Each structure stands twice: as C-alpha cells, then as structure tokens.
Amino acid sequence: MAAAAAADTWQPQEQGLREICALLEQQITPGSDQARIWQQLQQLSQFPDFNNYLVFILSRAQDARIEVRQAAGLLLKNNLRATFSSLSPPNQQYIKTQILPCLGASDRAIRSTVGTVVSVLFQLVRVAGWPELLQALLQCLESNDLNHMEGALDAIYKICEDVPEDLDVDVPGLTERPINVFLPRLLQFFQSPHANLRKLALGCINQYIVVMPSALYMSMDQYLQGLFLLAQDPTPDVRKLVCSAWVQLVEVRPSFLEPHLRNIIEIILRANKDQDEEVALEACEFWSAYCDGNMPPDGLREYLPRIIPILLSNMVYADDDEALDDAQEDESLPDRDQDLKPRFHSSRFHGSEAGEDDDDDAVNMWNLRKCSAAGLDVLSTVFHDAILPSLMPLIQQNLSRMDDASWKDREAAVLAIGAVAEGCINGLYPLLSEIVTFLIPLLDDKFPLIRSITCWTLSRFSRFIIQSTEDPKGQEQFEKILMGLLRRILDTNKRVQEAACSAFATLEEEAAEELVPRLEVILQHLLHAYGKYQRKNLRILYDAIGTLADAVGAELNQPKYLEILMPPLISKWQQLSNADKDLFPLLECFTSIAQALGPGFSQFAEPVFQRCISLIQSQQLAKVDQVAAGVLYDKEFIVCSLDLLSGLTEGLGGGIESLVAKSNLTDLLLQCCMDEAADIRQSALALLGDLARVCPVHLRPRLLDFLNVAAKQLSPIAVKEAVSVANNACWAIGEIAIKVGQEMSPVVLAVISCLIPILKSPEGLHKSLLENSAITLGRLGWVCPDVVAPHLNHFMQPWCDVLCAIRDDFEKEDAFRGLCALVRANPQLAATSLPYICRACASWHEIRSQDLHAEVCQVLAAYKQMLGTGWEQCMATLEPQIVQKLSRYGV
Numbered sequence: 001m002a003a004a005a006a007a008d009t010w011q012p013q014e015q016g017l018r019e020i021c022a023l024l025e026q027q028i029t030p031g032s033d034q035a036r037i038w039q040q041l042q043q044l045s046q047f048p049d050f051n052n053y054l055v056f057i058l059s060r061a062q063d064a065r066i067e068v069r070q071a072a073g074l075l076l077k078n079n080l081r082a083t084f085s086s087l088s089p090p091n092q093q094y095i096k097t098q099i100l101p102c103l104g105a106s107d108r109a110i111r112s113t114v115g116t117v118v119s120v121l122f123q124l125v126r127v128a129g130w131p132e133l134l135q136a137l138l139q140c141l142e143s144n145d146l147n148h149m150e151g152a153l154d155a156i157y158k159i160c161e162d163v164p165e166d167l168d169v170d171v172p173g174l175t176e177r178p179i180n181v182f183l184p185r186l187l188q189f190f191q192s193p194h195a196n197l198r199k200l201a202l203g204c205i206n207q208y209i210v211v212m213p214s215a216l217y218m219s220m221d222q223y224l225q226g227l228f229l230l231a232q233d234p235t236p237d238v239r240k241l242v243c244s245a246w247v248q249l250v251e252v253r254p255s256f257l258e259p260h261l262r263n264i265i266e267i268i269l270r271a272n273k274d275q276d277e278e279v280a281l282e283a284c285e286f287w288s289a290y291c292d293g294n295m296p297p298d299g300l301r302e303y304l305p306r307i308i309p310i311l312l313s314n315m316v317y318a319d320d321d322e323a324l325d326d327a328q329e330d331e332s333l334p335d336r337d338q339d340l341k342p343r344f345h346s347s348r349f350h351g352s353e354a355g356e357d358d359d360d361d362a363v364n365m366w367n368l369r370k371c372s373a374a375g376l377d378v379l380s381t382v383f384h385d386a387i388l389p390s391l392m393p394l395i396q397q398n399l400s401r402m403d404d405a406s407w408k409d410r411e412a413a414v415l416a417i418g419a420v421a422e423g424c425i426n427g428l429y430p431l432l433s434e435i436v437t438f439l440i441p442l443l444d445d446k447f448p449l450i451r452s453i454t455c456w457t458l459s460r461f462s463r464f465i466i467q468s469t470e471d472p473k474g475q476e477q478f479e480k481i482l483m484g485l486l487r488r489i490l491d492t493n494k495r496v497q498e499a500a501c502s503a504f505a506t507l508e509e510e511a512a513e514e515l516v517p518r519l520e521v522i523l524q525h526l527l528h529a530y531g532k533y534q535r536k537n538l539r540i541l542y543d544a545i546g547t548l549a550d551a552v553g554a555e556l557n558q559p560k561y562l563e564i565l566m567p568p569l570i571s572k573w574q575q576l577s578n579a580d581k582d583l584f585p586l587l588e589c590f591t592s593i594a595q596a597l598g599p600g601f602s603q604f605a606e607p608v609f610q611r612c613i614s615l616i617q618s619q620q621l622a623k624v625d626q627v628a629a630g631v632l633y634d635k636e637f638i639v640c641s642l643d644l645l646s647g648l649t650e651g652l653g654g655g656i657e658s659l660v661a662k663s664n665l666t667d668l669l670l671q672c673c674m675d676e677a678a679d680i681r682q683s684a685l686a687l688l689g690d691l692a693r694v695c696p697v698h699l700r701p702r703l704l705d706f707l708n709v710a711a712k713q714l715s716p717i718a719v720k721e722a723v724s725v726a727n728n729a730c731w732a733i734g735e736i737a738i739k740v741g742q743e744m745s746p747v748v749l750a751v752i753s754c755l756i757p758i759l760k761s762p763e764g765l766h767k768s769l770l771e772n773s774a775i776t777l778g779r780l781g782w783v784c785p786d787v788v789a790p791h792l793n794h795f796m797q798p799w800c801d802v803l804c805a806i807r808d809d810f811e812k813e814d815a816f817r818g819l820c821a822l823v824r825a826n827p828q829l830a831a832t833s834l835p836y837i838c839r840a841c842a843s844w845h846e847i848r849s850q851d852l853h854a855e856v857c858q859v860l861a862a863y864k865q866m867l868g869t870g871w872e873q874c875m876a877t878l879e880p881q882i883v884q885k886l887s888r889y890g891v
C-alpha cells in the first residue's frame with residue numbers, strides 16, 4: 001500500500017518535463033545529432049524517476065506532439081527491458097498504474113505504443129506481478145468502446161506473440177487460467193463489425209495453434225467455424241490470417257482438419273487467386289505445408305488439375321517485382337553495400353557431411369512467384385509424374401507464345417520445368433533431349449530474365465545431362481550447354497552473370513573429369529569474367545573457380561592453366577586489406593585451389609601462409625584491443641584463415657613443414673582450439689588433425705596441451721553444445737595417436753571415458769561423430785593396448801556395432817588394428833563379446849592390407865582353438881550370411 005500511495009503522489013517537475021520533451025523532439029527530427037541526443041538522454045536516465053517522466057509524457061502529455069509521446073513510449077520500453085528490476089517499488093508501481101488508462105487512448109498510434117510497453121512489462125512481471133492488468137484488459141474488452149477494445153486486443157496480441165505460454169498458467173488467486181478467460185471473448189470478436197478487432201482477435205488465437213492450450217483444444221469446433229466465416233471477410237488482412245491458421249493447423253494439428261478437408265482446400269484454391277498478393281502468398285504456403293505434414297497425399301490428388309494452373313499463373317513475374325529492376329542492371333554499375341547479402345562460411349568438418357545447399361534462383365525476396373515455384377517443386381516430389389498431364393500442356397502453351405509481350409509467361413514456363421526437374425525426372429527423362437534442345441537457344445534470348453532462369457533450369461538437370469554424355473548426341477548437347485553457360489557468364493547483365501555462374505558451379509560438381517579436355521577455354525572465360533565483375537558476382541565467381549578446382553583436382557596443375565588462373569587471383573589477394581570482407585570468398589577459393597594443386601601450389605604457398613598467420617594474429621589482437629589491431633574483430637577471418645591453412649596442409653603435405661617451422665602457428669592454433677566461438681574451435685581442431693598427419697614434430701612441444709583441449713570437447717555437455725566441434729576433436733585425437741604412439745598414454749583414459757557414452761547412446765548423434773569415435777578408440781587401442789584393454793567390457797559391444805557401419809577404408813583398417821591389439825592383450829575379457837567381434841569382421845567387403853587380413857585371421861583362429869565347442873555355439877547365434885562371410889578368414 002505504501003508503494004501505491006507513493007506512486008499516486010509523484011508529480012513531474014515542469015522544467016524536467018520540458019527538457020525531456022525537447023530532447024525527444026530533436027531525436028525524431030531528421031538530420032539531428034543523434035549521438036549527442038543519445039548521450040544527453042543517457043545522462044538523464046541516471047535519475048531514478050526518469051522512466052516516470054517517460055510514462056507521464058506517453059500517457060498524459062496532451063500538449064506534446066503524438067510523435068514525441070510515441071518516442072517517449074519506445075524509449076520507456078527499452079529502458080524497462082534493461083532496468084525495470086532495479087527501479088524502486090514506488091516507481092515500478094507508478095509506471096504500471098499510469099500505463100493502464102492509456103489502453104483506450106483516442107489516438108491509434110498511442111494505443112499501439114502502449115500495447116508494446118504493456119507487453120514488455122508483462123514479460124518482466126508475468127501475471128502474478130501485475131494482477132491489475134488482466135482486470136483492465138477484460139474491462140476494455142467488455143466496454144463496447146472501439147478504442148478501448150482495440151487497445152486491449154492490441155496489447156493481448158503482442159503478449160500472445162511474445163510469450164503465449166504465460167497466459168496459459170495457473171495463477172494464485174484466480175479461478176481460471178488467463179487464456180481460458182480471454183479465449184471465449186476473442187472468439188466473439190470474429191463477428192465484430194470492425195475489421196481491426198476481427199484481425200486482432202484472430203491474430204491472438206493463431207499464436208496458440210502450436211502450443212495448443214486445453215482451452216483452444218476444447219473450443220476447436222467453434223474456432224474452425226469462425227475460420228470458415230472469416231474466409232469470406234472483405235478485409236485482406238483477415239483473409240491472410242485465416243490462410244495462416246490453415247497452414248499452421250495442417251503442419252501441427254492435421255487431425256483437426258481431416259473432416260473438413262474438402263471445404264478447406266476449396267477456400268485455399270480461392271485464396272490462392274486472391275487479388276491481394278499477401279493473401280495469395282499465405283494460401284500458397286498451404287500446398288507445401290500439406291505435403292510436408294502427415295496428411296494423406298490422396299487428399300490432394302484430385303485437386304492437382306486445379307492447383308497446378310494457379311501455381312503456374314502465380315509464377316509469372318508481377319509488374320512490381322523487384323527482379324524486373326534487376327533486369328535493367330548493367331555490369332558497369334558498381335554494387336551498393338546493401339546489394340551484398342551476408343555470407344556464411346561453413347567451418348571445416350571431417351567426416352560424412354550432413355545437409356545440402358538449398359537451390360536458389362537468386363530471387364532475394366520471398367514472394368508469391370517464388371512460393372508458387374517451391375509449391376510446384378514439393379508437389380512434384382510427392383506426386384511425381386502424376387502432375388505432368390496438368391502441367392505440360394500449360395508449359396507448352398506458354399512457350400509457344402513468342403511475342404515480346406508474352407515474355408513473362410515464357411519465363412514462368414522455364415521456371416516450372418526447373419521446379420519439377422527432380423520430382424518428375426522419370427516422366428521427363430524420355431523428353432530430356434527435346435527439353436534441352438529447346439532450352440539452349442533461350443540462353444541467348446533478348447530478355448535478361450529468360451536468360452537467367454534458363455541457366456538455373458539447365459543446372460537442375462545437370463546430373464542427367466552428364467549421364468547422357470555417353471552417347472554422341474548427349475555429348476554434343478553437353479558441349480552446347482557448357483559453351484552457352486560460359487557465354488552467359490560474360491553477359492553484360494549482372495543478374496544473368498550471377499545465374500550463369502551459379503549454374504556453372506552446379507554443372508561442374510556433376511561433370512568432374514568431363515571438364516578436363518575443356519579446362520583452358522573454361523579458365524579463359526572465368527578469368528575474363530574476373531576482370532569485369534562487380535563485388536557481388538565476384539563472390540559467386542570465386543565459388544565457381546573453387547568448385548572447378550575441386551572437380552578436376554590435380555589436372556589443374558599444369559603451367560598453361562596456372563598462368564591463366566593464378567596471376568589475377570594473387571593480384572586481388574595483394575590488393576585487399578586484412579579488414580576487407582571480400583577476402584572471405586577468396587580465402588575459400590584458394591583453399592580449393594591449394595587442395596587441387598597439391599605440391600604444385602608450393603610456388604604460391606609462402607605469401608598465402610604468412611597472410612593467414614597475419615590475419616589470425618590481427619584478429620586475436622582485435623578481440624582484446626581493436627584500436628591496437630587497427631581492424632574490427634570478425635571471427636570469420638580466423639575461421640577462413642584456419643581452413644585455408646588446412647587446405648595448404650592437405651595440398652602440400654610434408655612440404656608445409658618448413659613454413660610451420662618458421663612461424664608461431666602452433667601457439668596461435670592452441671589459442672584457437674580454446675576459443676569460445678564454436679566455429680573457430682571446429683576449424684582449429686581440423687587443422688590440428690591435418691598438421692598431425694604431415695608434421696607432428698611441431699606439435700610435440702605442446703602435445704599434452706593440445707590433447708587435453710581436444711579431450712574437453714568430447715565431454716557430454718560439449719558434445720551436446722557443439723557436435724561438429726566434438727567430431728573434429730575426436731578425429732584430430734585419432735590422427736595424433738597414430739603419429740605419436742605411446743606418448744598418448746597420459747590422456748587415453750580421459751578420452752575413452754568420453755567416447756564410451758557416445759558409442760553407447762548413438763540416438764540423434766551425427767553419423768560422423770559415431771564413426772570418428774569408433775576409429776579413434778581403435779587407434780588408441782592400437783598404440784596403447786595395455787592402457788585400454790582392461791576396460792574392454794565397457795565398450796566392446798557398442799564399438800563393434802559402429803565398426804560394422806563404417807565403409808572400407810584406411811581409417812577402418814586402423815580401427816581393426818586396434819581391435820586385434822586389444823583382443824591379443826585381453827583375450828578372456830574380449831571373448832564375452834565374440835559374436836559382436838565376428839559381425840564386425842564380417843562387415844568388410846575386402847581388407848586390402850594383407851598384414852591386417854592375416855591379423856584378423858589369427859584372432860579368429862585363436863578363439864576357435866581356445867573355445868572348442870564354444871566356437872560352434874557362438875556360430876549358431878550368428879546370421880547365416882555372417883558365418884558365410886567369416887569363411888574368408890579361414891574359420
């Protein structure tokens with residue numbers, strides 16, 4: 001009560017009020033000195049009642065401009081988020097009591113700002129800390145005053161959007177959960193004559209579809225009936241929210257929709273043709289959501305002849321599409337900073353990769369056209385060739401319209417062919433030669449956006465185009481596509497350059513050795529482009545050059561190719577400063593080239609190596625003192641540099657030893673292995689393993705430090721937080737083990753104690769981490785059998801299970817050398833897991849190492865002799881095919 005009384009008695013001082021209002025007035029004036037104003041506001045915020053002034057200006061300063069009152073509210077919101085808990089109870093109470101009467105303010109902008117402040121304050125104190133709020137909201141909802149109802153709904157909507165679960169809790173002193181009280185009233189507003197109330201009420205309830213409180217579950221029939229009613233709403237914003245509700249429901253609660261499916265599909269078909277593009281876009285999301293969810297595909301099958309024409313129609317460029325402006329972009333126009341999308345470098349990862357890059361037709365904005373193409377793509381992956389009878393006649397019809405006015409229809413048809421390229425390949429394959437023959441001339445179409453989409457569509461057929469090169473006609477088509485894409489890489493239009501470069505990179509991945517006879521002409525085109533591209537497309541060009549290096553490998557290592565390729569890249573490398581983010585794609589490109597050229601890269605290696613060391617050093621300094629470093633800290637410089645050093649190590653092999661010897665790389669690397677950023681640790685541990693392979697001598701002085709740091713990445717908590725870091729740490733430990741042997745013994749048990757839980761609980765873990773754990777465990781057993789063998793009973797069975805799943809290669813051979821060494825060291829303990837050992841041995845297609853094959857034979861023969869009749873009993877427990885495969889080992 002004392003706090004409430006104090007809150008009632010607070011009054012602002014006139015001078016302070018004028019001063020703050022004047023500052024806020026300046027803040028919203030264009031061209032004002034924002035830094036100075038911000039500093040003055042920060043000084044004022046030191047006064048304990050500063051936020052009281054702000055809430056007073058927002059709620060009661062009728063003489064101030066609306067924009068000033070709004071600015072006070074937004075500053076109050078930010079302050080509350082940062083400092084509310086440290087305010088005195090009277091000041092906290094004053095803010096709460098002043099804000100509530102403004103829920104029904106006469107000005108909508110003020111009501112909206114109040115709703116934002118209420119939502120932030122609610123997140124801080126929750127229901128129990130502000131019981132007056134619920135009462136005030138209910139009174140507003142039941143007032144029949146439009147301003148009060150709208151203000152309350154706006155505040156509730158913002159709370160539902162931010163913390164929906166906080167209204168679905170039991171509150172001491174309340175007989176019902178807040179959502180149980182609000183929901184019936186929200187449903188009533190579906191029938192309000194005021195569009196904004198209908199929109200806000202529906203928006204509130206839609207926030208609960210995913211969390212599904214029991215109140216909504218019990219009212220589902222009423223909610224669905226409300227959605228059917230609002231599907232015809234005259235207001236586009238309401239119709240959009242109805243479509244959004246159907247999309248969410250089909251994703252998370254499809255069972256509710258099944259009885260009404262035919263009605264809902266009819267509504268979505270209508271909405272997908274809505275004059276308002278946002279409604280049509282939201283409706284279009286339904287088709288992908290349906291296919292991705294747990295709905296029966298046959299529920300859509302009969303509607304395909306109606307869905308597909310709508311999708312194709314919506315794939316035609318709208319007149320206001322941003323891409324139409326791109327179509328005019330000449331290559332000589334420099335890129336603006338805002339044209340450069342943020343780029344993300346994937347840290348180096350040792351093992352089977354998870355995930356693939358999404359296809360992207362270079363349209364940045366998600367819009368109806370792109371959503372329709374994605375919907376068609378998803379439908380093609382579910383219904384496959386069944387969509388072709390509805391689609392192909394429309395495509396042919398659009399393509400046959402050759403007049404200039406119809407270019408957008410032709411472009412949409414080419415996009416549609418690309419969208420279904422993978423899902424409908426069985427039906428399209430017999431027509432592939434005909435399709436490609438038709439597409440090739442479109443690479444030279446007069447309309448830039450037809451040229452660019454043709455590049456993308458051809459790239460979608462890359463795998464099948466390469467498969468066709470076995471016959472002369474396919475080879476001829478491949479040649480035409482290759483040269484056509486190279487021509488488009490040199491297009492004068494930036495959008496076409498981008499599409500051609502991306503398409504060519506995709507083709508390179510599939511073509512591999514098919515590119516070798518054409519390397520010279522490819523390099524000439526790519527490096528000609530290098531001289532004319534602006535910054536944005538240069539990034540894509542680097543990727544195409546790097547992908548080329550990955551595809552052709554050591555074939556690139558010829559003087560005539562290097563003379564074309566390297567001078568421009570080295571020149572750019574020297575021009576760019578250590579603070580220039582355009583270095584990132586160039587570092588990635590060099591990584592691929594270094595790996596492809598192998599020892600052939602040695603002539604370029606030293607300056608590249610030194611630059612990487614310099615970049616890492618300057619960034620590590622920038623992290624603690626940006627002024628002294630002269631650059632802003634950006635961890636991506638470190639990650640890219642570490643990955644390029646890994647590429648150099650892999651490419652040069654032992655040839656990198658002299659460079660490492662003359663540098664402080666091992667000290668820098670140890671720091672990076674301990675960095676708090678997971679992607680830095682991931683790349684650092686990959687480099688650690690690469691260095692262990694080729695020059696372990698330079699790791700020896702800090703060996704135990706490296707091993708302890710790597711082992712820490714394998715703790716259960718570390719694995720959960722950063723599985724890719726754990727994967728690389730595990731791999732690096734194994735690589736070090738086979739180089740340093742017995743020197744591993746101080747950390748062996750610590751590492752094994754982390755590997756065992758990984759092998760025993762493989763569910764949900766990355767396949768690579770499991771495989772690397774099994775291989776590293778084997779390598780440790782190989783080099784330190786006496787340390788590991790006493791603990792066999794803790795891991796032998798799950799270890800053998802994982803070994804069975806690893807493909808035949810030298811790493812699996814290492815693991816089995818460890819298996820044999822451990823069995824020899826402790827045959828009695830290993831015998832309890834003999835069936836598992838037998839299955840692991842049978843998992844080989846062929847052990848290429850003769851000495852390992854002999855070792856496995858000896859181990860199995862020794863058990864057969866040792867066990868006598870027990871061997872036959874063991875064989876009887878195994879599957880017949882396993883027993884048959886064991887016969888290759890002479891048992």
